[in-house]
Amino acid sequence: MVARMACAVRWSADDLPVENLTYAEGWHRHDDIPRSNNVTTKESSGLRSIREFFCSIKLAMFLLITLAAISIIGTVIPQGPPSQEYLQTINQNKLQLYQALGLFDMYHSWWFIALLSLLSVNLAACSTRRLPGIWRTISRPMTVLDQGLESTLTNLTRIEASGDAAALRTRVAGILKDEFADPIITEEGGAFHLFAQKSPWSRLAVYAVHLSILVIFAGAIIGSLFGYKGFVNIPEGESVDKVTSRSGKEIPFGFALRCEKFSVAYYPGGSPKEFKSILTLLENGKPVAGYDRVPVIVNDPLSYKGVTFYQSSYGKLGSHEFTLSEPDGSNPQPLTIQSGGSARLPDGSGICLQETTQDISGEEPGLSGPAAMVEVHLAGGENKSFIVYADNPARNRLSVDYTGGKLLQYKGGEDSMYTGLQVARDPGVWIVWLGCALMVAGIYVAFLMSHRRIWVRVENGVVTIGGNANKNQGGFQLLMERLVTKLKLKLAPEDDK
Amino acid sequence: MTSSLLFNLTTIAYLVSTLCFFVHLASRNARAGAAGSYTAYAGLLVQTAAIIFRWKESYDLGMGHAPLSNLYESVVFFAWTIIVIFAFVDLKFRYRIIGAFVVPFALLGMAWAQLELSNKIEPLVPALQSNWLLYHVVTCFLGYAAFAVACGVSIMYLIATRAGHDKKTNKGGMLAMFPPTRLLDDINYKAIMIGFPLLTLGIITGAAWANYAWGTYWSWDPKETWSLIVWFVYAAFLHARMTRGWVGRRAAWLSITGFASTIFCYLGVNLLLSGLHSYGG
Numbered sequence: 001m002v003a004r005m006a007c008a009v010r011w012s013a014d015d016l017p018v019e020n021l022t023y024a025e026g027w028h029r030h031d032d033i034p035r036s037n038n039v040t041t042k043e044s045s046g047l048r049s050i051r052e053f054f055c056s057i058k059l060a061m062f063l064l065i066t067l068a069a070i071s072i073i074g075t076v077i078p079q080g081p082p083s084q085e086y087l088q089t090i091n092q093n094k095l096q097l098y099q100a101l102g103l104f105d106m107y108h109s110w111w112f113i114a115l116l117s118l119l120s121v122n123l124a125a126c127s128t129r130r131l132p133g134i135w136r137t138i139s140r141p142m143t144v145l146d147q148g149l150e151s152t153l154t155n156l157t158r159i160e161a162s163g164d165a166a167a168l169r170t171r172v173a174g175i176l177k178d179e180f181a182d183p184i185i186t187e188e189g190g191a192f193h194l195f196a197q198k199s200p201w202s203r204l205a206v207y208a209v210h211l212s213i214l215v216i217f218a219g220a221i222i223g224s225l226f227g228y229k230g231f232v233n234i235p236e237g238e239s240v241d242k243v244t245s246r247s248g249k250e251i252p253f254g255f256a257l258r259c260e261k262f263s264v265a266y267y268p269g270g271s272p273k274e275f276k277s278i279l280t281l282l283e284n285g286k287p288v289a290g291y292d293r294v295p296v297i298v299n300d301p302l303s304y305k306g307v308t309f310y311q312s313s314y315g316k317l318g319s320h321e322f323t324l325s326e327p328d329g330s331n332p333q334p335l336t337i338q339s340g341g342s343a344r345l346p347d348g349s350g351i352c353l354q355e356t357t358q359d360i361s362g363e364e365p366g367l368s369g370p371a372a373m374v375e376v377h378l379a380g381g382e383n384k385s386f387i388v389y390a391d392n393p394a395r396n397r398l399s400v401d402y403t404g405g406k407l408l409q410y411k412g413g414e415d416s417m418y419t420g421l422q423v424a425r426d427p428g429v430w431i432v433w434l435g436c437a438l439m440v441a442g443i444y445v446a447f448l449m450s451h452r453r454i455w456v457r458v459e460n461g462v463v464t465i466g467g468n469a470n471k472n473q474g475g476f477q478l479l480m481e482r483l484v485t486k487l488k489l490k491l492a493p494e495d496d497k
Numbered sequence: 498m499t500s501s502l503l504f505n506l507t508t509i510a511y512l513v514s515t516l517c518f519f520v521h522l523a524s525r526n527a528r529a530g531a532a533g534s535y536t537a538y539a540g541l542l543v544q545t546a547a548i549i550f551r552w553k554e555s556y557d558l559g560m561g562h563a564p565l566s567n568l569y570e571s572v573v574f575f576a577w578t579i580i581v582i583f584a585f586v587d588l589k590f591r592y593r594i595i596g597a598f599v600v601p602f603a604l605l606g607m608a609w610a611q612l613e614l615s616n617k618i619e620p621l622v623p624a625l626q627s628n629w630l631l632y633h634v635v636t637c638f639l640g641y642a643a644f645a646v647a648c649g650v651s652i653m654y655l656i657a658t659r660a661g662h663d664k665k666t667n668k669g670g671m672l673a674m675f676p677p678t679r680l681l682d683d684i685n686y687k688a689i690m691i692g693f694p695l696l697t698l699g700i701i702t703g704a705a706w707a708n709y710a711w712g713t714y715w716s717w718d719p720k721e722t723w724s725l726i727v728w729f730v731y732a733a734f735l736h737a738r739m740t741r742g743w744v745g746r747r748a749a750w751l752s753i754t755g756f757a758s759t760i761f762c763y764l765g766v767n768l769l770l771s772g773l774h775s776y777g778g
Contacts, residue, residue: 058740061733061740064729064733067729071725071726071729074717075719075766075770076770079717220715267560267620268559269620271622272623274626275623298623298626299629301710310710310711310712312711422711423712424712426712432714436701440694440698443693443694443697447690447694
């Protein structure tokens with residue numbers, strides 16, 4: 001078991017983006033922290049252990065798993081001020097505990113922010129610790145295939161070749177250039193050393209991903225410091241010039257927004273197809289050119305001077321006139337009910353206005369004129385819905401029992417709509433998108449590209465070749481096999497021909 | 498409708514494929530394994546046709562939208578992406594036996610969709626009327642499917658390492674056809690290397706869409722939070738390979754945990770929790 005695990009460890013490490021660095025770069029395989037040979041010995045051991053704690057991948061693993069586990073809480077406990085229904089399901093002790101721990105707004109609680117901050121410190125520390133070594137690997141590659149480097153290469157091949165070193169060097173360089181990359185040639189110790197590499201900078205990708213997380217956090221912080229979110233309701237024909245943000249502050253836009261009209265379109269089956277507000281932007285009371293009567297629908301917001309308005313909800317406004325009289329129509333008393341509102345009948349029961357239409361003929365063929373659907377809460381606790389007409393007293397008379405023996409008649413009314421708009425200003429959002437783009441690009445490069453290096457030592461009569469890659473070992477092996485085959489073919493001693 | 502007939506055929510194909518793979522697993526019969534792969538590919542073709550037909554049918558009904566708008570459509574699409582990623586792994590690594598641990602996920606999805614869920618084509622609600630729908634759903638589900646493959650392979654890894662598969666003395670039974678454990682570990686890692694960038698893109702397209710539709714790119718909605726949980730688990734998996742104590746079986750367990758969180762993010766959040774993302778997918 002142990003032996004097998006060890007085998008898996010050694011093998012899997014070959015595919016690591018970061019781990020597979022040779023000893024010569026000052027790294028030690030399989031350790032959380034590379035033992036850099038330039039760690040100063042003057043540093044006190046306490047300070048170093050603190051630094052190593054923040055740099056460790058064990059801390060990163062702990063934070064990632066803890067964040068994953070702890071985030072579950074806020075998906076089970078509803079976030080935001082607890083609703084009445086929810087409060088009834090938990091007891092007082094639990095409620096106090098949850099409130100003390102900030103579980104109703106856990107993603108903004110001090111301990112969650114602290115975990116995210118620790119993650120930021122951890123990945124910044126890990127990255128800055130490793131970057132200098134990586135940078136050296138990229139900017140000052142080892143160009144000489146010496147004994148030390150040779151011992152780290154597992155695919156070293158020796159090829160017998162004819163001709164002197166200088167002539168061989170030129171031929172090998174040509175083949176390397178054709179098959180892989182243009183080599184750097186160094187003469188040392190009586191031999192020529194050729195070094196060629198591809199995409200060394202792909203080693204930086206993983207640090208770009210780490211940086212992108214910090215960039216996204218920075219964008220989120222800027223957005224929460226300098227932006228706001230709020231909600232406005234605008235009745236048709238009216239305008240607003242400020243919004244109350246979620247934190248309770250009143251924020252003026254610097255311009256005004258008027259709702260000209262709100263409408264809902266439906267599919268033939270009756271489900272909503274489109275919620276549309278027609279909006280006009282006003283500066284100093286005058287419509288702004290290009291922002292006069294613009295349609296705003298869900299998934300198509302309106303932006304102006306950094307403030308964006310999103311179609312979010314709607315409702316009805318308006319007042320409706322009724323009369324209450326004796327069943328024969330005498331002694332009429334007026335009664336006004338707002339759209340969606342309610343009123344009291346003389347006998348004390350409540351009446352709610354549910355829906356109105358100014359022409360009933362569409363729903364009830366044969367009838368015409370305005371009609372209203374109302375609901376009465378009867379004394380016995382029962383609710384009764386019925387329709388009240390404007391032009392049909394005979395039908396209205398059928399419902400007198402529900403209204404305390406009085407005759408209720410609809411006179412008509414005016415309905416208007418209001419639109420509910422989400423308002424947001426977020427100066428940090430572009431930084432967030434920049435971070436996202438960096439993250440995606442970084443992940444793709446980190447996963448798909450590998451830093452491949454090939455060294456060749458050319459001596460009289462013998463060519464030694466070896467190389468390594470930090471990812472995709474299989475692909476690199478194929479490349480090496482092809483290269484070696486070609487070299488053997490081209491450099492074969494004369495007497496073999 | 499043509500599409501529902503084709504979806505039924507697809508389900509049968511994945512059933513036959515699963516059975517062939519099980520026979521392959523039990524009997525070590527190579528032909529059963531080949532039959533498993535080919536029926537899975539045939540099912541994939543039929544299902545692709547079915548999805549295209551359903552797309553066309555929605556236009557015929559005057560609604561015209563990609564078939565990614567409700568639970569039925571998303572489950573069907575998930576099954577499709579699982580077989581796409583499986584085909585990729587099958588053709589690249591040529592270990593048929595992996596099918597026995599991956600195709601059942603697609604079969605489960607199709608069977609559930611065909612037996613339990615309503616396959617009615619519905620009009621698109623205003624919140625979903627956006628091009629982001631396609632980018633967001635396709636990236637998320639391809640990512641989920643890669644995680645499904647990684648999970649299947651991790652289960653194989655756990656079985657193989659428990660039974661002492663690598664020792665020459667223990668070469669009998671179904672383990673004889675298992676790829677070497679280091680290859681299983683490699684496929685697990687590679688599948689997550691496909692899935693992780695796709696999940697990242699899925700979360701980012703979701704955030705971009707939320708920002709465009711609601712003005713907030715992140716609101717700690719249960720769906721968003723769970724997608725982040727999944728992301729954390731796989732980020733941990735990727736870092737696990739750099740620490741001695743986390744490779745091998747523990748990494749396999751992380752991969753399985755990751756897929757369990759993925760399934761909760763996909764289905765659990767919609768079926769058990771409430772939030773903004775109540776579209777069935």
